[in-house]
Amino acid sequence: MDYDAIIIGSGPAGATAAMYLGQAGKKVLLVDKESFPRDKICGDAQGRKAANILRELGEEEGFRKLPGHNVYGITMSSPNGTLVSIDITSRDNPPPGYCHRREVFDEYLHNCAVKVVEFRNLMVADIIVENGFVRGIKDVEGNEFRAKIVLAADGANSMVARKFGLLHNPPEHFIVGTRQYYKGVTGMTDRIEIHLVKHLLPGYFWIFPLEDGTVNVGLGMIVKDMNEKKINLKAAMLKEIAENSLFVDRFKDAEPLEDVKGWNLPLASHHRKNHGNGFLLLGDAASLIDPLSGEGVGTAMISGKHAAKTALAAMESDDFSEQFLSVYDKNLWNEIGEEIEANYKLQKRGKRFPFLIDKLFGKAAKDENYRKKLEDRLPYTSGRQEMGSDEFIEELQGQ
Ligand SMILES: Cc1cc2nc3c(=O)[nH]c(=O)nc-3n(C[C@H](O)[C@H](O)[C@H](O)COP(=O)(O)OP(=O)(O)OC[C@H]3O[C@@H](n4cnc5c(N)ncnc54)[C@H](O)[C@@H]3O)c2cc1C
Numbered sequence: 001m002d003y004d005a006i007i008i009g010s011g012p013a014g015a016t017a018a019m020y021l022g023q024a025g026k027k028v029l030l031v032d033k034e035s036f037p038r039d040k041i042c043g044d045a046q047g048r049k050a051a052n053i054l055r056e057l058g059e060e061e062g063f064r065k066l067p068g069h070n071v072y073g074i075t076m077s078s079p080n081g082t083l084v085s086i087d088i089t090s091r092d093n094p095p096p097g098y099c100h101r102r103e104v105f106d107e108y109l110h111n112c113a114v115k116v117v118e119f120r121n122l123m124v125a126d127i128i129v130e131n132g133f134v135r136g137i138k139d140v141e142g143n144e145f146r147a148k149i150v151l152a153a154d155g156a157n158s159m160v161a162r163k164f165g166l167l168h169n170p171p172e173h174f175i176v177g178t179r180q181y182y183k184g185v186t187g188m189t190d191r192i193e194i195h196l197v198k199h200l201l202p203g204y205f206w207i208f209p210l211e212d213g214t215v216n217v218g219l220g221m222i223v224k225d226m227n228e229k230k231i232n233l234k235a236a237m238l239k240e241i242a243e244n245s246l247f248v249d250r251f252k253d254a255e256p257l258e259d260v261k262g263w264n265l266p267l268a269s270h271h272r273k274n275h276g277n278g279f280l281l282l283g284d285a286a287s288l289i290d291p292l293s294g295e296g297v298g299t300a301m302i303s304g305k306h307a308a309k310t311a312l313a314a315m316e317s318d319d320f321s322e323q324f325l326s327v328y329d330k331n332l333w334n335e336i337g338e339e340i341e342a343n344y345k346l347q348k349r350g351k352r353f354p355f356l357i358d359k360l361f362g363k364a365a366k367d368e369n370y371r372k373k374l375e376d377r378l379p380y381t382s383g384r385q386e387m388g389s390d391e392f393i394e395e396l397q398g399q
Pocket of ligand 1: 010011012013041045046125153155156159177178179262263283284296
């Protein structure tokens with residue numbers, strides 16, 4: 001056998017798995033069809049999950065120094081346009097979140113990974129399967145590489161997930177998002193901005209701060225709603241910028257730095273099978289994006305950690321069967337399942353009862369104590385289980 005493990009994709013999921021396996025002394029081949037730095041269409045926000053994993057791997061300090069923007073809170077607007085700003089933590093504390101362009105963030109993760117594993121810049125064309133077990137990869141030129149286990153972190157259009165019939169998401173569990181970088185947007189702060197525009201719910205429009213006055217602007221919408229409302233996402237995003245009274249003045253002198261780009265977000269509200277004989281699926285390849293916030297980097301990195309730990313246990317037991325590898329799914333969902341479920345509930349409720357969001361924001365805008373109560377229950381923080389709970393929604397309905 002050439003390697004202990006082969007990892008396809010050096011995005012957040014694959015690079016994280018590579019760091020855990022490499023630091024454990026395993027012989028790992030990490031491959032990616034792109035060389036780094038490379039762009040990835042994203043909102044560019046990273047929350048506590050990413051920082052926690054990097055701390056565990058001893059790579060947090062470099063992450064905190066990357067060019068980007070510290071994030072201390074969230075400004076949100078409700079469907080009727082009520083604005084609320086919430087500071088998640090005091091500026092005296094380390095920031096709970098960051099915005100780093102993925103070109104920068106992913107290169108950092110990749111560089112950390114290649115300190116401890118071998119990397120090859122190649123495109124995987126196929127998977128080697130023998131006696132019902134995945135045994136390795138084949139590149140576009142027909143070269144073969146073999147390993148005890150293959151970790152597929154090859155993103156939302158995963159070739160490996162497709163090969164095993166595991167790629168499909170129903171349209172209500174799938175978001176399409178746009179991104180366009182701008183300069184010259186006024187009124188920026190050290191908070192990320194999430195705007196719940198009424199006719200696009202439960203999709204949202206975001207404005208995230210980056211370094212040197214650059215701003216990441218985007219719009220994400222569930223594919224089912226987009227199809228039903230016959231919305232052209234790119235046009236809808238540009239229309240918000242041009243017509244929504246919250247943004248018109250702020251974008252008056254702004255300059256787009258690129259065309260509007262788009263990409264897919266497979267949601268974790270559709271819990272997909274993520275393992276089989278000799279392989280595991282990680283990150284977007286396993287559909288792990290938060291259905292409320294669209295946060296996928298953190299869950300991708302958490303899946304990288306659990307995939308590496310499962311692979312280490314499989315090597316220890318010399319058992320790479322689907323049954324043995326099912327512990328990956330169990331451990332991963334023990335960590336992320338409760339939050340995903342709560343957020344899926346909130347996402348559905350927000351869509352059915354937009355007036356509840358108006359009510360929540362109206363109350364928060366007027367009442368400082370209530371605003372404080374919300375602080376640790378918002379996207380990119382912890383504590384959202386509580387916000388998706390029946391008690392919380394009932395309390396709000398009763399106000
Ligand atoms: C518009 C938009 C906005 C988003 N905003 C946010 C946000 O603000 N915060 C957040 O946390 N998440 C956000 N997400 C989600 C986030 O981008 C993903 O969840 C995250 O990138 C998943 O990481 P990954 O490692 O699984 O996959 P990826 O980052 O997609 O990495 C996959 C890697 O696999 C490689 N690859 C693919 N196929 C092959 C092949 N055949 N051979 C070799 N290599 C291959 C690719 O080149 C790539 O480097 C957003 C997504 C979109 C589309």
